[in-house]
Amino acid sequence: MxxxxxxxxxxxxxxxxxxxxxDGVSPxxxxxxxxxxxxxxxxRAYMALLREDPENYAVNLGLARAAVASNRPHxxxxxxxxxxxxxxxxxxxxxxxxxxxxxxxxxxxAEMCLARAENISGGTPGTGAMRxxxxxxxxxxxxxxxxxxxxxxxxxxESNETRAWNNMTIRLGNSDxxxxxxxxxxxxxxxxxxxxxxxxxxxxxxxxxxLRYGFDGGLREINRVYSQWYKIYGGLRHADGVxxxxxxxxxxxxxxxxxxxxxxxxxEAVFLRAVTPRFHLITRAxxxxxxxxxxxxxxxxxxxxxxxxxxxxGENGHEFTLGxxxxxxxxxxxxxxxxxxxxxxxxxxxxxxxxEISPGVIYAEERYDAPGMLWESHNRGDKRVSYNVGVxxxxxxxASAEFMYQYMDVSSDSAFSSYDRHNASLGLVWxx
Numbered sequence: 001m002x003x004x005x006x007x008x009x010x011x012x013x014x015x016x017x018x019x020x021x022x023d024g025v026s027p028x029x030x031x032x033x034x035x036x037x038x039x040x041x042x043x044r045a046y047m048a049l050l051r052e053d054p055e056n057y058a059v060n061l062g063l064a065r066a067a068v069a070s071n072r073p074h075x076x077x078x079x080x081x082x083x084x085x086x087x088x089x090x091x092x093x094x095x096x097x098x099x100x101x102x103x104x105x106x107x108x109x110a111e112m113c114l115a116r117a118e119n120i121s122g123g124t125p126g127t128g129a130m131r132x133x134x135x136x137x138x139x140x141x142x143x144x145x146x147x148x149x150x151x152x153x154x155x156x157x158e159s160n161e162t163r164a165w166n167n168m169t170i171r172l173g174n175s176d177x178x179x180x181x182x183x184x185x186x187x188x189x190x191x192x193x194x195x196x197x198x199x200x201x202x203x204x205x206x207x208x209x210x211l212r213y214g215f216d217g218g219l220r221e222i223n224r225v226y227s228q229w230y231k232i233y234g235g236l237r238h239a240d241g242v243x244x245x246x247x248x249x250x251x252x253x254x255x256x257x258x259x260x261x262x263x264x265x266x267x268e269a270v271f272l273r274a275v276t277p278r279f280h281l282i283t284r285a286x287x288x289x290x291x292x293x294x295x296x297x298x299x300x301x302x303x304x305x306x307x308x309x310x311x312x313x314g315e316n317g318h319e320f321t322l323g324x325x326x327x328x329x330x331x332x333x334x335x336x337x338x339x340x341x342x343x344x345x346x347x348x349x350x351x352x353x354x355x356e357i358s359p360g361v362i363y364a365e366e367r368y369d370a371p372g373m374l375w376e377s378h379n380r381g382d383k384r385v386s387y388n389v390g391v392x393x394x395x396x397x398x399a400s401a402e403f404m405y406q407y408m409d410v411s412s413d414s415a416f417s418s419y420d421r422h423n424a425s426l427g428l429v430w431x432x
Contacts, residue, residue: 027058034062039069057083064096071397072353073103074316081277091117094241105431107140107190108244111202112274116241118198139191144402146427148184152177153214154222157416172416178224180216184425192237202237204248223257244272252288261293266302282308284325297333304328306342316350327364334370335380341365346388354394362386372414380414392429400429 027049034042046063053059060079067076080097087093094117101110160172190206208231219225235248252264266288273281287303306325313320321344328339346360364384372380386408393401402425409420 027056027062030059030062030066034066034069039066042066043070043072043075054082057086061093061096064100068096068100068103071103071394073100074350075353076100077104077317078315084277102140105140107138108272111138111192111237111239112241112244112272115200115239118200119241136194136197137191138193139189141189141432142187143430143432144184144186144427146184146402146425147181148212148423148425149179149181150214151179151422152419153180153216153219153224154178155419155421158418158420160416178216178218178222180214180219182212182214184210184212184427186210200238200240202239203234204237204246205232205234207232223259225257227254227256229254242274244270244274246270250288259294263291263293264288278312280310280312282310282321282323284308295336298331298336300329300331300337302327302329304342314350318350319346319348321346321348327366335368335372337369338366338380338382340367356390356392358388358390358392360388362388368414372412372417376414378413380412380417382410382412382414382417384408384410395428398431400431402427402429 030042030045030049033045043063043066046059046066049056049059050063060083064076064079064083067073067079077097077100080093080100083093084090084097094113098110098113098117101107101113154177156177157172160176186209188206188208190204192202192204195201195203208229210227210229212227214225229252231250231252233248233250235246237247238245247267247269249267250265253261254264255261266286268286269284271283275281283306285303285305287301289301290299292298304325304327306323308321308323311320311322312318323345324341324343326339326341329337331337342362342364344360344362346358348356348358350356362385366382366384368380368382370379371377386406388404388406390405391403395401404423404425406423407420408423410418412418
């Protein structure tokens with residue numbers, strides 16, 4: 001009899017130990033840690049419990065909430081992904097997913113999740129409808145500041161001489177590429193207001209600005225020391241959890257040294273279809289009228305239309321976006337009018353909890369409606385390729401460090417139109 005009692009006690013202790021998880025913490029203990037504000041400890045406890053029981057609803061939900069509270073939004077997204085695969089009609093889970101995407105800085109998908117939550121009843125499984133309306137007004141503000149380097153601020157051609165009529169040599173001045181370091185400051189405010197308490201239509205609006213100041217003295221001679229760009233927009237948005245449509249009217253001003261100014265007015269539209277939570281179809285199109293104060297032949301209408309595919313993969317929610325668009329510029333002069341395709345491919349790798357690396361490439365062909373130079377007999381044709389990489393390191397809940405690098409190479413069959421350029425920047429971004 002004693003042997004049976006001993007065996008029963010051992011089995012009971014084994015079951016209790018298994019339920020306690022790898023670090024001796026039970027689900028109730030992990031919940032208590034989260035409730036007491038110890039988000040990091042709660043996250044580690046829930047991760048240990050997840051390894052023991054990856055299908056447990058309470059563990060996954062607790063992990064998601066602890067991940068958001070401890071600034072690990074991508075872990076939260078994956079936890080909500082697992083829950084929604086089982087309970088796709090749970091509105092509270094969709095609202096939680098929206099909070100996770102908001103913390104990750106993805107407002108577009110946050111809006112889609114909120115819209116999905118508004119179209120279904122909330123509450124945990126088996127508790128009935130417990131609907132809670134999401135805030136009707138949402139905003140996101142970002143501020144950026146840092147330093148930059150530009151290896152060819154004046155876009156100087158690779159060769160400053162060519163041959164024209166009767167083998168005559170034409171040479172540009174004795175200038176050269178102007179490389180400069182500088183400072184940049186930028187910001188953006190985006191806001192959306194849901195037009196009805198439980199509707200899927202929003203009024204949107206926002207402003208953006210970017211300022212740059214170059215140190216090289218040679219920039220003063222070509223009026224390129226200081227640049228500024230401002231944009232204001234307003235429009236309508238529809239988000240129902242599967243479809244996302246955004247239409248906005250905008251006005252922009254770009255200026256060099258309060259001298260060379262470009263004014264632009266136009267409209268942009270975006271349609272996103274979430275075929276599955278991990279595969280999105282995105283269509284973009286835009287049209288603008290630009291007025292060049294110092295170069296009237298460039299004044300005209302500029303437009304584009306493109307299709308993109310976005311794939312989300314891996315436990316951390318890495319992204320791969322592949323796209324193509326067609327660009328058309330109908331300027332006042334044929335020498336500045338062009339059209340052609342552009343192809344792009346971008347990755348976004350989420351490394352660990354706070355690091356993102358985003359490499360990408362863009363290739364474009366631009367076919368002009370006239371020769372680039374008076375002595376040339378063929379219409380100008382350019383090929384442009386740019387290699388990009390961005391690195392973002394989250395420092396706190398609201399601050400991140402960012403590094404951006406781009407190498408652009410433009411090859412042209414028109415004299416003085418080929419050049420290459422390196423751009424790099426390092427700074428901080430604050431999200432409010």
